Amino acid sequence: MKPRPSRFAHQWGWPIGLAILTVFGLLSALLGEGGVWWWLSWAALGVPLLVIARHALFPVRQEGPRHARHRAS
Amino acid sequence: MRGSAVQRRLNRRLRGWQAVHRWSSLVCTAFLLLICLTGLPLVFHEEIDHLLDPGPTYVVLPPTAPRADLDHLTAVARQIYPGRIVTSVFRDDDEPQVIVALAPSWAAVRADPKSGRFVRFDARTGQVLERSKPPAEQRQTFIDVMLRLHIDLFVGLPGELFMATMALLFVTAIVSGVVLYGPFASKLDFGAVRTARTQRVRWLDLHNLLGVVTLAWALVVGATGAMNELSTPLFALWQRTDVATMVAPWQGKAAPAQGELSSVQAAFDTAQSALPGMTVISAIYPGGQLGSPHHYLLFTKGKTPLTARLFSPVLVDARTGKLTAVVRMPWYLRALEISRPLHFGDYGGLPLKIIWALLDLVTIMVLGSGLYLWFAKRRRVPSGIRAESDVDIEAVKLLEAAE
Numbered sequence: 001m002k003p004r005p006s007r008f009a010h011q012w013g014w015p016i017g018l019a020i021l022t023v024f025g026l027l028s029a030l031l032g033e034g035g036v037w038w039w040l041s042w043a044a045l046g047v048p049l050l051v052i053a054r055h056a057l058f059p060v061r062q063e064g065p066r067h068a069r070h071r072a073s
Numbered sequence: 074m075r076g077s078a079v080q081r082r083l084n085r086r087l088r089g090w091q092a093v094h095r096w097s098s099l100v101c102t103a104f105l106l107l108i109c110l111t112g113l114p115l116v117f118h119e120e121i122d123h124l125l126d127p128g129p130t131y132v133v134l135p136p137t138a139p140r141a142d143l144d145h146l147t148a149v150a151r152q153i154y155p156g157r158i159v160t161s162v163f164r165d166d167d168e169p170q171v172i173v174a175l176a177p178s179w180a181a182v183r184a185d186p187k188s189g190r191f192v193r194f195d196a197r198t199g200q201v202l203e204r205s206k207p208p209a210e211q212r213q214t215f216i217d218v219m220l221r222l223h224i225d226l227f228v229g230l231p232g233e234l235f236m237a238t239m240a241l242l243f244v245t246a247i248v249s250g251v252v253l254y255g256p257f258a259s260k261l262d263f264g265a266v267r268t269a270r271t272q273r274v275r276w277l278d279l280h281n282l283l284g285v286v287t288l289a290w291a292l293v294v295g296a297t298g299a300m301n302e303l304s305t306p307l308f309a310l311w312q313r314t315d316v317a318t319m320v321a322p323w324q325g326k327a328a329p330a331q332g333e334l335s336s337v338q339a340a341f342d343t344a345q346s347a348l349p350g351m352t353v354i355s356a357i358y359p360g361g362q363l364g365s366p367h368h369y370l371l372f373t374k375g376k377t378p379l380t381a382r383l384f385s386p387v388l389v390d391a392r393t394g395k396l397t398a399v400v401r402m403p404w405y406l407r408a409l410e411i412s413r414p415l416h417f418g419d420y421g422g423l424p425l426k427i428i429w430a431l432l433d434l435v436t437i438m439v440l441g442s443g444l445y446l447w448f449a450k451r452r453r454v455p456s457g458i459r460a461e462s463d464v465d466i467e468a469v470k471l472l473e474a475a476e
Contacts, residue, residue, distance in 0.1 A: 010263075011254075012258070026293060030379055030415070030421075038421050038425070046428060048286045049431055049432070049435075052286050052435060055265075060265060
């Protein structure tokens, strides 16, 4: 069985991962001297945009909370 | 019992953050929208400028071609604009050009920047490429207008400080938004957009998704934007502290007139030998707001992408031509220099600019959806009961909406 991610990882895993990628992307073009560092920068900063495109354009059907709970409506 | 007391305290704290988020965003949203909209063309200002005015074409010469003497170029510029003083010389390291700026006097150009003139030379042949248009023909370009709307709303320093405050409010809104994201995300999977629920729930999800994904970028661009707006007071502080200390021995002596100045070419050479690894790019003549009435203030920059953003100023005695000092750049001006590329996004080629523009568009959507959510909530809660029960409704609204 796959272990359930912790509550913290569930809440913050993606945001923290994307923030680290963003900071890496911002710095790699600034500190690296062109070439591969620019490519890495574009790739790293492109990820948040792809994540947005994925979730905003093709939303996963999720109608209720993660933990099944009945809603009186 | 104890559990519910903890819950109450948490709810109270959440309410506090909600108020911070609501008011910091509401106050800055209109200006932030303006900043984001004007920022969009500014990201591409080089490309747009080049498109509107391709500029001079340079004669092809080998890179080893000797450069024209700067004393000769400034003399030619003064012949073109007799009765004016030279205020600065800029020797581009990007294109082979030298721009000489002139003014009736330092006081005149401070009072009316339009009284300034310039002559652009080919840095190698010394040929005049362009000169400033007569005042009647001077017009603000599209990019100029965008820049002023972006930076100071056409009112100078007060506008800069106001926009800095808006940028700080934006940063506050981001931080409080992150705090509110926690309880929201505990109920839903990352990126969930509940399309089958009400319009408002869908936009809440989108607002949270777009906001949290672009969080780091928006924080960096917001904070560096505030920093850039403080450039005028920070340079003034540097002038009054470090620079003032260095030029104190000249205090009280008669300042040299333009005709008595030592060679500007020699000042460039002196600065170059003081900092051999750097490129000397400009000299501000004695008497300006920065520097001293007795010195040339030269700016040099490094050669790597990072050090090219870090300027080392050099003071050269404008009477004797001797090196006075390599001026220390304090930490706050270093921070300002690093803030520029991180705000402009102009340091990683065209793809980085396109990414910058897309992230800017996402920010516009975050602002717009935030505004919509506020309006939609106000419509949902009749104004009569809003006054007394506002807090309760607020406290549970976010969690409830996440269910």
